Amino acid sequence: MATRKELSDFLKNVEKRAFKRTVYAVRDDEAALDIVQDSMIRLAEKYVDRPASEWPMLFQRIMSNATMDWFRRQKVRNAVMQNLSDFESSEDGDEFDLLESLQSVEGALGAESAADSVSREQILMLIESEIAELPARQREAFLLRYWEEFDVAETAAVMGCSEGSVKTHCSRAVHSLARALRAKGITP
Numbered sequence: 399m400a401t402r403k404e405l406s407d408f409l410k411n412v413e414k415r416a417f418k419r420t421v422y423a424v425r426d427d428e429a430a431l432d433i434v435q436d437s438m439i440r441l442a443e444k445y446v447d448r449p450a451s452e453w454p455m456l457f458q459r460i461m462s463n464a465t466m467d468w469f470r471r472q473k474v475r476n477a478v479m480q481n482l483s484d485f486e487s488s489e490d491g492d493e494f495d496l497l498e499s500l501q502s503v504e505g506a507l508g509a510e511s512a513a514d515s516v517s518r519e520q521i522l523m524l525i526e527s528e529i530a531e532l533p534a535r536q537r538e539a540f541l542l543r544y545w546e547e548f549d550v551a552e553t554a555a556v557m558g559c560s561e562g563s564v565k566t567h568c569s570r571a572v573h574s575l576a577r578a579l580r581a582k583g584i585t586p
Contacts, residue, residue, distance in 0.1 A: 400448070400453075405446055405450075413434065418545070419461075419545060419546070433468055437457060441460055459555075528578045528579060538567075543564070
């Protein structure tokens with residue numbers, strides 16, 4: 399049985415990647431945060447007695463299921479609320495908040511010039527936007543394999559498909575990303 403510290407360390411290690419992956423899937427920061435937090439709680443409540451080596455797979459499966467549940471709820475909510483949207487105002491009451499849009503660079507202050515930092519951020523934003531444009535299965539396979547560093551078998555188990563499908567999705571994703579990024583002038 400794993401200790402609470404091991405669980406805490408595991409969750410700290412996966413939280414940022416899990417959030418980013420979920421944002422790519424649902425395209426809503428607040429919903430992604432809720433999904434990741436609920437998944438972490440579910441893992442801690444139901445699977446803390448499992449060996450720590452099983453947690454990565456369990457956590458990814460829990461997150462995938464929670465994401466699918468979110469999409470189902472959205473579909474139902476949108477069906478119910480569709481007719482009510484005709485009564486909404488066309489004015490957008492949200493104001494731009496500069497402080498919310500700023501992101502801190504952890505531990506990198508003074509390590510690179512402002513121009514290099516801006517250039518790196520722009521390239522990362524382009525890459526992230528291209529990843530977000532991938533079809534859902536390709537994006538999921540790509541993120542699990544190259545972001546979460548799962549092997550083909552683990553990725554297939556999380557996605558509920560064959561290893562061959564994982565390889566096909568990853569290959570297509572990599573080729574699509576390379577083509578899109580080359581078209582934007584980004585080369586290795």
